[in-house]
Amino acid sequence: MRKNKALLIFSIFVFAFLFVPLLIIVVTAFGEAPTITFPIKGFTFKWFANVFKSKAFVDSLILSGKLALYATLVALLVGIPAAYAISRFSMKGKGLLKSFFLSPTIVPGVVVGYSIFQFAILKLHMPVFQGLLLGHFLVVLPYIIRVVGSSLEQFDFSIEEAAWSLGCNKVQAFFKVVLPNITSGISAAFMLAFINSFNNIPVSMFLKGPGISTLPTTLMNYIEYNYDPTVSAVSVLLMLATIVIMFIVEKTLGIAAFTK
Amino acid sequence: MKKSLKYLLLVPGIVMLVVFLVMPLLSTIMPTVFDQGFSLKAYIDFFKDPYYVQIFMRTLRVSLIAAIVCIILGVPTSYFISRCHPKWRGLLMAISIFPMLTNSVIRAFAWINILGKNGVINTILMNLHIIDEPITMLYTEFSVLIGTIYLFLPLMIITLVGVMENIDNDMMEAAESLGANRLTAFFKVVLPLSLPGIIVGSVLVFTGALSAYTTPSLLGGTKNMVMATLINQKSTVLGDWTGASVIALIMIITTIVVMKVLNYIAAKLDKRGESNA
DSSP states (O other), rough: OOOHHHHHHHHHEEEHHHHHHHHHHHHHOOOOOSSSSSOSSOOOOOOOOHHHHHHHHHHHHHHHHHHHHHHHHHHHHHHHHHHHHHHOOOTTTTTHHHHHHHHHGGOOHHHHHHHHIIIIIIISOHHHHHHHHHHHHHHHHHHHHHHHHHHHSSSOHHHHHHHHHOOOOOOHHEEEHHHHHTTTHHHHHHHHHHHHHHHOHHHHHOOOBTTEEEHHHHHHHHHHHHHHHHHHHHHHHHHHHHHHHHHHHHHHHOGGGOOO | HHHHHHHHHHHHHHHHIIIIHHHHHHHHHHHHHHHSSBHHHHHHHHHHHHHHHHHHHHHHHHHHHHHHHHHHHHHHHHHHHHHHHHHHHHHHHHHHHHHHHHHHHHHHHHHHHHSTTTTTHHHHHTTTTSSSSOOOOOOOOOHHHHHHHHHHHHHEEEEEHHHHSSHHHHHHHHEEEEEEEEHHIIIIIIIHHHHHHHHHHHHHHHHHHHHOHHHHHHHHHTTSSOOOHHHHHHIITTTHHHHHHHHHHHHHHHHHHHHHHHHHHHHHHHHHHHHOO
16 A cells, blocks of 8 residues: 555644643643643652642542442443343343333433432432442443443344253353453443543532542542642543553453444 | 343432432423413513523534634544654644643633733734734633633544544545546545544534533633523522522523434434445
8 A cells, every 4th residue: 555645644644633731741740830830840750749649639539439330330230231131031121121221321421410300319318339339330321231232132042042051040041151251341331430430520520528529529529729730640640650550451361442 | 020120220329310410400490381371471481582592692602613723623634643653643643632621620720820810912912013012812712712622622632533543544645646636536535434534523613612601601701601601690699599500401492402403413414425335
């Protein structure tokens, strides 16, 4: 194929547009000045120390991690059986059922957060953390249904039937035959769900209370009132974590797992 | 036995969705249409108020322009990625995916650094003595637009690469050997074949931009509100819960309408493609 220079230059421009803004953040994290400047003056790690000294950041990091983990686990517990039933059994209104399970995606996140706040917290007096967990569960469930569903669609169910005829009961056959065959789908779903819950803002916006604020929400409030490199340092740490996750995923599931 | 099993597997999910999605939505929306009998007054009032109409139109405008710019930037780039050597393709995909996995607060923050009064662009322009005092770029509709494009371009690229990878190189070569130049071949062969991807990508970008909260909130300020930030202001700042619920329903309906319209266009274009073939 002949080289197309115009296309190459255009693509480089687009990749620069995607990457340079993030690189600038990385650079600003090491500046000594008390406000963000670019180019930076001096070189310091003190803003990183600042992140770990801040109780608000550390606490919200722990909260976000816990929340993403719980929400993903609940969504897997509810979502895998549902995805299995949808792809395994023939039934009326299958398409409708699937779209119902994917329906949280058409409701804007802000609206999900807002309606849970009104209904579960104000009306039913549910604790804030449980409300938050529910909101995040709704956000991640479609990922589970879609990714696990597509990996079940590729599974040859005659293998499961063979297990039945060889004496496995339905539950045994599911755990011994079906589940091991869809583990890569489940891992991909787990990872996508976890990342999306961890990064979510719109749902969490309404669902905060005393001592309960997710990392993105804390970061956002911080930016509204401060303009110092602490935010850059937090960003760099989160980007490093993302790179580690991407590397692990590339080595195990393949980078395509992110595009499911 | 089989029948009861399949419902048993579906019940937990359905119950959770009904109790925690459908019921909360109904309980917030019902009061906006029932006020001593069915009435759409709250919605008519919304669309009569120029202030709200302006916010509604801004939301649509930003989402539409963002989708169009994402197509313009995304189509050539995705084509470039899909024609790359597989070794490079993985790396370029990783570069496209990385921003998508990065928190939207960080991605908005990146543009505060660039567009702000003491930001990168103003610093460079002042040092070069092109301008004497900083230009206001942050907290404008322009900054919201840039942030939104930045937010959704990776999604467009990834969607398009998925479709374009399946276009056979031989098709291009056939077109070229029949006398089309590269550009003509691209517009006559690659573009029509990527249309489903462009439509899916546009739906994702447009509906995503319609409901985006973080970016307009950080880059738009209070003067450039969109529907998602308006709902937050109405409820938590002003305590106007009915007003917020009205906006919630308008957002849901707009999202559904946009999806339906784009899918309708996609179906139309698909048919036209078939009759031409």
